[in-house]
Amino acid sequence: MVSRVIPVDPFDLIIFGATGDLARRKILPGLFHRFTVGQMPEEARIVGTARSEMDNDAFRGVIRDSLLEFAPRAAEQTGLLERFLEKLSYVCVDVKGDQGWGDLAGFMRPDAVRAFYLSVSPSLFGEIAARLNENGIATPDSRIVVEKPFGHDLASARALNASLRQSFDEHQIYRIDHYLGKETVQNLMALRFANSLWEPLWNSTHIDHVQITVAESLGVEGRGEYYDRSGAMRDMVQNHLMQLLCLTAMEPPSRFQPNAVRDEKVKVIEALEPVAPSDIVRGQYRDRNGEGSYRDHAGDPNSQTECFVAMKVNVGNWRWAGTPFYLRTGKKLRARTSEIVVVFRDPPHMIFPKMEKHRGNALIIRLQPDEGITLRTTIKEPGPGGMRLAEVSLDMTFADALGSHAEAQDAYERLIMDVIRGDQTLFMRGDEVESAWAWIDPIIKGWEESETAPVSYDAGGSGPDDALMLLHRGGRRWREIEV
Ligand code: NAP
Secondary structure, three states, X not given: OOOOOOOOOOEEEEXXXXXXXXXXXXXXHHHHHHHHOOXXXXXXXXXXXXXXXXXXXXXXXXXXXXXXXHOHHHHHHOOOHHHHHOOEEEEEOOOOOOOOHHHHHHHOOOOOEEEEEEOOOHHHHHHHHHHHHHOOOOOOOOEEEEEOOOOOOHHHHHHHHHHHHOOOOHHHEEEEOHHHHOHHHHHHXXXXXXXXXXXXXXXXXXXXXXXXXXXXXXXXXXXXXXXXXXXXXXXXXXXXXXXXXXXXXXXXXXXXXHHHHHHHHHHHHHXXXXXOHHHEEEEEEOOOOOOOOHHHHHOOOOOOOOOXXXXXXXXXXXXXXXXXXXXXXXXXXOOOEEEEEEEEOOOOOOOOOOOOOOOOOXXXXXXXXXXXXXXXXXXXXXXXXXXXXXXXXXXXXXXXXXXXXXXXXXXXXXHHXXXXXXXXXXXXXXXXXXXXXXXXXXXXXXXXHHOOOOEEEOOOEOOOHHHHHHHHOOOOOOOOOOO
């Protein structure tokens, strides 16, 4: 399938924290890919800023090395690396000081789209937003891009939003959750709202339950102390898993327009019922083969922070009453995988002999690895010998179906181009973030008050036994985390 590349308007993009991990690993490789496919116009310009003293050439050297490491195919095969690097310049700015702001102001062109990517600690967001305004760098049409974490709880999220809104309107603020930039996540919307097939089935009459799994095979080695201050609930559930839940459960918006889509997502979060303590499992991985336990990696032998959560969530509205959503995320599990599994109810009356290990119809939406969609169906087992049933998968891996185009796109490159286009559909609105915290806060407070400890689980497995029991209690079982 040939994809159309529509160039965006000329832009001036300032990246704060341009020498940091995120900028070098994701943002600049993403921009480079868009350049190589012709989506970035010749007039586009990118300025990197950070506190380190360096000139343009030194900065280009840093980014050249990053692109060779994180976008090697494009860097080596397209012959466009040096032309892309010419678009980059560097201004030394300590966000808390006065140096550099005048240079940035002088750099901006009146007719180009202005975007500011804040790839720095959230504690600097308010300061940067204010300085951009005071120095006349921001205009009413400029866009400001911020990265998670969007707060630590409801109060801090409100404070963060308020500090940004002092200088920027909500229509200018782009809060990135890179899960929303994944091809499959958008395909979930296409699947639901561009096909008439699913909508009649997309409710509690036909869907038994939904499983949302974001499993990681790595532990928290190297960043354990930082992670230990947040945990899986804040780091994963509040943002990525909630977004996947919203897109699966939301009503069809009246238009595919940013606020229409986000209004429907907020309604889902507001319909979430409080979760009973017995419907949540928290876990920490144990040591295996001397690799260290979660507590070893966190540097705290008494840590109570969870690096695994499984929970049963009820969406209290007409569409979903009686259909639970099971969420699961954790570190050091069998494999790195993210998927949404929509499990349909069994036929009301079975006329065939019951299959062993019958799992029934399920729609599996894979986000990683191998983005794609699978429909598990029941057929007759081929051959003579009576009517025996078997399960087969109708499988569509996007890379196979759509060719290299589907493979090459990273979530970040799509989202950055959306910023330049001024399309906020795939970004979180302030009230969405605050609603999510309003639902999560009491759960975390309950843990703190009850002082119950997380249960431990084997590294490299599927999580604690209690998480398996969470589904078994309802006569269900998790889809195996596939290696
Ligand atoms: P990082 O590697 O620590 O980089 C921070 C960057 O900010 C560096 O370029 C640093 O350069 C600059 N900086 C720090 N203090 C500054 C100041 N006072 N004034 C100007 N520049 C300053 O951090 P990161 O991992 O890239 O993360 C950046 C943001 O993205 C964070 O909010 C993080 O939570 C979020 N995030 C990161 C990832 C990821 O995969 N890395 C994923 C999701 C979200 P100097 O020291 O030279 O100033």
